[in-house]
Amino acid sequence: MTKTMGYRDWRWLVLWWHIFFLLWSTIDGQTRYSIPEELKQGSVVGNIAKDLGLSSSDMFDRNLRVASEAGEQYFSVDAGKGELLVNDRIDREALCGQSASCVLPLQIVIENPLHLHRLEIEIKDINDNAPIFLTKEMFLKIAESAAVGTRFSLESAEDLDFGSNSVKSYTLAKNECFTLKLKEVEDGRAVPELVLEKPLDRERKAVHQLRLTAVDGGNPVMSGTSQITITVLDINDNFPVFEKNTYKVSLHENTPKDTSVIKIIANDADEGPNGEVEFSFGSRTPDVVMSVFEIKSLTGEIFLKGDLDYEKATSYKIEISVKDKGVPEMESHCRLQVDVVDVNDNTPEIILTSEPKPVREDAPSGTVVALLNARDGDSGNNSKVTLSLNKGSPFSLKPSYSNNYALVTNGALDRENFARYNIEITATDSGSPPLSSKKNIAVTITDVNDNPPVFTQPFYNVYLKENGVPGSILYSVSASDLDSGENAKISYSILDSKVQDVSVSSYVYMNADNGSIYSMHSFDYEKLKVFQIQVQAKDQGSPCLSSNATVHVFILDQNDNAPAVIYPSSAALGSLSHQRMPRSAKAGHLVTKVTAVDADSGHNAWISYRLAEATDTSLFTVNQYTGEVRTKRAVSEQDESSQRLLIEIKDDGEPLQSATITVSILLEDGLHEPILELRHKTSEPNRKTGRITLYLILSLASVSVLSLVTFLILAVKCIRNSRSSGSCCMRRSDCDDYKKPNRNLQIQLNTDGPIKYVEVLGGDMMSQSQSFRSCMSPMSEYSDFTLIKPSSTTDFKEVISVLDASLPDSTWTFESQQKHFHCKEVDERQRCC
Known part of the structure; x- marks a missing residue:
């Protein structure tokens, strides 16, 4: 009754463990297939997609692939059908040897997003190996005195197959003296023994030839044979005897060489040579055992010859043979089992299941970068591995199952600060002392267009000389972008803007590749002094980013304009001007005042006057700064009536520019004598000459009266139109072919050292500004002011008369509806404006 209850309890216990295993397998969620070994290449294992x-x-989209943990790629996936196929020959014996279970672990890697599935393939044994004897011919020596029933151990056959496909039974060819018996050993194997059924008679038959056949349990049945040769000997009828049939010993895998493992003791009841024994390893001992252990033949002591490795072999089963020295030799066998104890001698290993891919710098936290696995060849706690990352990196490890981890981002990434991370991963086992290893994983950060181009300066000042060559380079701006690739490629352009109501693109153009700015034409300081260019740098990213900068272009004046004489003549350079003066003039008498202007600015516009030639250099002098022509002494009766003066006007520029004017002065006896335009000396006056002179005087008087009337009419109209202003405007008559109205002029009195000069700025709505200047000396007795002609290419038709120089140091403005002005000659103190 007690036995029955114990049996039921044991049965319920087995059932409970079976249910627990099924539940555990379901929770683990691993897929398992079973296939026989030696399947043909291309055979279907199962539909993995389903x-x-x-x-x-x-x-297709997620790139399903198979990663084998065994290192050999035995399986592949049919991407069209989703079937797991055999990719290579599978030999269970080569993979698992005699192990009861043969399972190949696989990892199914699915990308986008990354997932890992574990798959187990159970390899079932087939009867593809026949039993074989390591020794094709066995030799036995049996004394003829051997008693009936004596047993002789034979070499057992080896079958690489497992279970029922391994060796099942032995048969012995029919003979008259021997039969076959099977002896079970401790591991369940059957060892054949030869049993003597009849006494041996050496004299009748000294040698017996037997055939031993090993048969397996497969279907179809396979077998192997070995030839047994038995030599019958006399005497020596005692076998050596071991103290134990089986010896067991345990060794740590780090046991040093030459360590004594165990000493085997065997005794022989015979005396003399028949009782002397020698020890050796069995004839079937593998080479791997022979390389690790050695036995002393006389003492039976076994020493460690090589290195133990728990990861290669957890135990060794060694057959020990002992023979005596009798004739014939008597031999016995025992078994030695050496168990290897694991020590923490294997460094943990980090294996990349999936190579890391480049990560965008804007990737969110938790993005999977790579999959990896940790392994340790030891067992127990020695094989438990933990992974850790170096501090400071924006990555972390996320564990999944069975020592598998995912490397994920856990912080913000910035390619401009770190374009590549070398992540150091440390694997540490739980052994004592713990062992660790490191692995560096390189992760590349790909660029995102998050940085706009940046100019080296927010604005640039460019100083350009006027009259430059068109197409010459003005300046080169430069911008940089912290991004890379297309995101860092910069193109330059000019933003559309207006310069004097004209698009800036008509003045300059820009090289889009290098940022160089070129002039479209030559610049004239007198027309344009300063303008600005808005430049833009834009990258090639998506979306593109840009930034702007301002380029200020300052035109520098060059001395490219010669002084222009505006009084007393508005004609071409070197023209002749006629003046008159009374013979009663005293020293210092103001004869005339030469007024010239220079369209340039600064020192290039400083004008000086010099008397280059004169009929009588002792009579006249020219003020260097004002251009006033005065008498140096009183006029005498001996002085010629016609005097010619050549006056040179020079500016202060480099190179120097100059102009000349010839002044013809007529000396007359009375204040009311008419002034001749030109007086010719003749040797004899006659009536014809007098008539011509009269006609000239009448014509000149008529023109003067007509001009005076016209001036008075225009002055009255001007006063009516501009009563509220402090300036005087003159309007041309309808008969003057007026075509361009709305001209504005501005007269400004400035001082520059000892020289005072007036700038007259003028321009209509459709032309460049124009400038006029007159220089005068602060010591001038009369300080006469003269309005000069514009510095542009458009000239006045007639010369403007002398102005009163008693003008305050201020700026005043007058407006005119005509482009050209005309003032007739008036007295020295009379104003025209």
């Missing part, structure tokens, strides 16, 4: 719940499009 079992994992994936469609055909998912397999």
Whole structure:
């Protein structure tokens, strides 16, 4: 009754463990297939897509692939059908040897997003190996005195197959003296023994030839044979005897060489040579055992010859043979089992299941970068591995199952600060002392267009000389972008803007590749002094980013304009001007005042006057700064009536520019004598000459009266139109072919050292500004002011008369509806404006 209850309890215990295993397998969620070994290449194992719940499009899009933990790629996936196929020959014996279970672990890697599935393939044994004897011919020596029933151990056959496909039974060819018996050993194997059924008679038959056959339990049955040769000997009828049939010993895998493992003791009841024994390893001992252990033949002591490695072999089963020295030799066998104890001698290993891919710098936290696995060849706590990352990196490890980890981002990434991370991962086991290893994983950060181009300066000042060559380079701006690739490629352009109501693109153009700015034409300081250019740098990213900068262009004046004489003549340079003066003039008498202007600015516009030639250099002098022509002494009766003066006007520029004017002065006896335009000396006056002179005087008087009337009419109109202003405007008559109205002029009195000069700025709505200047000396007796002609290419038709120089140091403005002005000659103190 007690036995029955114990049996039931044991049965319930087995059932409970079976249910627990099924539950554990379900929770683990691993897929398992079973296939026989030696399947043909291309054989279908199972539909992995169906079992994992994936469609055909998912397999293509997510790049399903197989990663084998065994190192050899025995399986592949049919991307079209989703079937797991045999990729190479599978030999169970080569993979698992005599192990009861043969399972190949696989990892199914699915990308986008990354997932890992564990798959187990159970390899079932088939009867593809016949039993074989390591020794094709066995030799036995049996004394003829051997008693009936004596047993002789034979070499057992080896079958690489497992279970029922391994060796099942032995048969012995029919003979008259021997039969075959099977002896079970401790590991369940059957060892054949030869049993003597009849006494041996050496004299009748000294040698017996037997055939031993080993048969396996497969279907079809396979077998192997060995030839047994038995030599019958006399005497020595006692076998050596071991103290134990089986010896067991344990060794740590780090046991040093030459360590004594165990000493085997065997005794022989015979005396003399028949009782002397020698020890050796069995004839079937593998070479791997021979390389690790050695036995002393006389003492039976076994020493460690090589290195133990728990990861290669957890135990060794060694057959020990002992023979005596009798004739014939008597031999016995025992078994030695050496168990290897694991020590923490294997460094943990980090294996990349999926190579890291480049990560965008704007990737969110938690983005999977790579999959990896930790392994340790030890067992127990020595094989438990933990992974850690170096501090300071924006990555972390996310564990999944069975020592598998995912490397994920856990912080913000910035390629401009760190374009590449070398992540150091440390694997540490739980052994004592713990062992660790490191692995560096390089992760590249890909660029995102998050940085606009930046100019080296927010604005640039460019100083350009006027009259430059068109197409010459003005300046080169430069911008940089912290991004890379297309995001860092910069193109330059000019933003559209207006310069004097004209698009800036008509003045300059820009090289889009290098940022160089070129002039479209030559610049004239007198027309344009300063303008600005808005430049833009834009990258090639998507979306593109840009930034702007301002380029201020300052035109520098060059001395490219010669002084222009505006009084007493508005004609071409070197023209002749006629003046008159009374013979009663005293020293210092103001004869005339030469007024010239220079369209340049600064020192280039400083004008000086010099008397270059004169009929009588002792009579006249020219003020260097004002251009006033005065008498140096009183006029005498001996002085010629016609005097010619050549006056040179020079500016202060480099190179120097100059102009000349010839002044013809007529000396007359009375204040009311008419002034001749030109007086010719003749040797004899006659009536014809007098008539011509009269006609000239009448014509000149008529023109003067007509001009005076016209001036008075225009002055009255001007006063009516501008009563509220302090300036005087003159309007041309309808008969003057007026075509361009709305001209504005501004007269400004400035001082520059000892020289005072007036700038007259003028321009209509459709032309460049124009400038006029007159220089005068602060010591001038009369300080006469003269309005000069514009510095542009448009000249006045007639010369403007002398102005009163008693003008305050201020700026005043007058407006005119005509482009040209005309003032007739008036007295020295009379104003025209």
